[in-house]
Amino acid sequence: MTRFIQELVVILCLLCELILARNNFDVSPEAFQILATEVEKLSKLVEHQNGVINELQDKFKYQEIVNSELKDRLNQQERIIEELSAKLEKQYQQNKTQNSISTGPKTASKNSSSQYSSDQFKDAKHVRQGITRKRQSLSTTVAFFATITQRFEANLGIHQNLIFEDVLTNIGNGYNNHHGVFIVPVSGIYLLTSSLLSRPGEEYFAELVINGTPIARLNGRGVNGRHGTGTQTAIVFLNKGDDVAIQNYNQVDNFWGEKYSSFGGVLLQEYEANSVPSVVG
Template sequence: MKSLYFTTILLLQNVLVLSLENGQQMDKRVERLEKIILHQNRVNAEQQIQLDNQQSVIKELQADIRRMKVEISHCTSTKEHVSLQKRQYSPTEVAFSTQLTKHLTGLGHHAAVIFDKVILDTTSSYNVGDGVFTVPMTGIYVFTWTASVGNGNWETTELIVNGTPYAYTLVDAGASGDYGSGTQTVVLKVNQSDHVLVRTGNTGDGKLDGNKYDTFSGWILFPLE
């Protein structure tokens, strides 16, 4: 019996030693796993920083692409406009278009309205200095213009050929703070060297809103010998 007792004690001691060794090994494995997890967390954090940086770079590149598209569109539009202006037109291809880009005040009666921006002038016949279109060749022409007023003002305008009015507009903004505009179109026979312009009428407040809303254009329908 004593022999069995001591044998049992030895077995229990061995089991206890093995358990302690296994526990130490488990602790070491847990420690290694914790180190691996900590390392992986650091790697993940670094990768997240890199990903954030890449996303920031992508956003900047996308913004650059949008700006480049706008610049390309502007360059294309400018190139087309320049090409249109530089195109060689025949003497019978007569057309012009102008804008009033600024607000005019203090206009007297029968004052010339000078449209200061030339959009198109195939025969270089419009003078931005005095607002006069000099007819380059005799023919049937269409002339059209738009006049606008604001802040409760009102104004009359006339299309003049060699000092004689042929068409009229009356624009009234109504109540203070409102805006108004009027457009008139007329078809006329005019002769080479005739002077065509838009001027104010004999009534009105002497103000035109401009700001690119007011235009003066004309073109030939067909020439006359």
Template structure:
């Protein structure tokens, strides 16, 4: 029977309960078998309800434990992040020449090489990159964010006439294998070469979101 164990436990308690509560005022009240059975049935229903609540809480705890495990695994992602800006102007850049962001602000994991002008992935994983470029006054420019020499997206700065400046930029999420490189380069060549304004106005950044084989957790 489903409630055999519950009844064996509850019977002594019920007898104690009935013995203590059999007197109301100065009058004795004798409980009939029907009333006794009804009391047992009510108690068993309460036990079933409590068991349902306990089961629901158990499932909730298991779910939270699972989320905690995934979050912990995600928290073990290696710290790889960089930000580098231009202190010196980049001028007279030829076609496909890299922009060398010469002032490194952050370089956790040593993935960015300011002399090579590229980020080289220390580990395989999902990365986030962003870039903002400022043109020289009255000078336009075409640049590209590259992955292993292949164009990912392009940026155009239209600093035309009147000494106007212009900015261009973007963000991208990329899956990289170890040793893949990401850089920004001049898209094409013009008579005087492409140029990017320095004085810390132009910046290139990136970071590892999750190492390969690691499950991303949101929320």
């Protein structure tokens, strides 16, 4: 049972006692109204928490879809390489047969062509075997997820890391909850996600940064005394040793904790360092 639900139960019990007490004692309407207002606020906070949980579940479902698509693309590339390899092998065998029955000056040319086809076939075979070995060896799993449990992070300076100190998942030991930094343990394609809640009636600006460079921003603004939520998801290639963090973007900002604000990531596909091509647009 979460802290909010526990508080809600306590308030409801007190409310019931007040209702019973009003039959025998004179309880001011103002005090009764204040208690009823607090119960309503706690109920809305619980509803908001359920909404945040649903958002995270949707994000992880999307992550599974992306992972499946990447696997399908890799399988398609393997099939293309196998087809090309088979064609090269067939051409090599044809050239070898022709060379065995031919004579004269053309022999040297055919031998050269045969040697070229043979080299192409060997290169394609090595590429295919390399991809297969890489896929078989990819048993590495990297995933982390952490939240802010204290009531709020207050008065953060510009470019200061948010510290998500409550670590729920840290497979690969890449996340440091003392500095709020994820140090990439293996190179590959990662899905990164963050959700931040503002203090009531306040606005914040934050950034998802890699090696100190911002790649995406978050914004949340609470109105009428309510909280505001900002979320961000990114799919990026990271090299081993890169550092990732969520930083404050304004001079002084405040962020609400109590597990409403979170930071996480997961390795979708491992690659060798600097082996993924740049984005083509």
